[in-house]
Amino acid sequence: MAAPEGAPALVLAVPGRPSAATRGLAEEIVSIARSELPGLDARIGYLDGDDTDFPTLPSVLTHAAEERTARFEQARAAGLDVKEPDGPVAVVVPLLAGPDSALLRQVRQAVMESRIAAELTDVLGPHPLLAEALHVRLSEAGLARADRARLFTVATAADGIILASVGGEEAVQAAGITGMLLAARLAVPVMAAALDQEGSIASVAEQLRSSGSQQLALAPYLIGPEIDATLIEEAAREAGCAAAEALGPYPAIGKLALAKYTTALGIAPPQPQGAPVR
DSSP states (O other), X not given: XXXXXXXXXXXXXXXSSOOHHHHHHXXXXXXXXXXXXXXXXXXXXXXXXOSSSXXXXXXXXXXXXXXXXXXXXXXXXXTOOOOOOOSOSEEEEXXXXXXXXXXXXXXXXXXXXXXXXXXXXXXXXXXHHHHHHHHHHHXXXXXXXXXXXXXXXXXXXXXXXXXXXXXXXXXXXXXXXHHHHHHHHHTSOEEEEXXXXXXXXXXXXXXXXXXXXXXXXXXEOSOSTTSOTHHHHHHHHXXXXXXXXXXXXXXXXXXXXXXXXXXXXXXXXXXXXXXXXX
């Protein structure tokens, strides 16, 4: 399967203060999406960009519209019988694992400011692939077994997981859905908590310990750019436990971003599936 001729651009809306690390992460994610759908026009727009090193979302949408118009005019000037482009110029995919009303409002505002016809998708989760990604990040940190079917133990494996999200109560509820999938993979209790609500992490840590979990781990239900990384470290200290890395450019993130794009255009290939629970 390849991108249809003249298909809208996929524009990844990247939250947070941009940096070289953020750009590398975003480029890796769009690279994964391009590898899954040859011919895909994938671009990156930063919510807090500077239009120098980090193009803002409105400027990326404007450039996409200008390039589409230019291609049409060049084809017509060459005598080709081409249809004037219509429909959305781009499909904007927020680089967020879960809902965050403040950041989504910022994305919508940026799209409106551009005055470009663009379609905005939902966030990436909840999804079984995100549970798989969380499992991998926990196992990489030595906090979970990579495979329950293998007869070995991880001495530092957690017996209770705090799934840390941002975006308030709505985000906690959405993270809880992925948390149930993660709990099924690990066979340990998983509870979601809010990094941006004072006392939420400590409260959930206490609930897990009072129900019998002794060795906790913090699993960020985050891609990475949306928060300051020190918040994860502070939350882990607050809970008295170790933390895994954020999801980052895990391959599933690029696949889910592409799935949002193709679904929005009605050209969806089979939806990406998570690895089977062992």
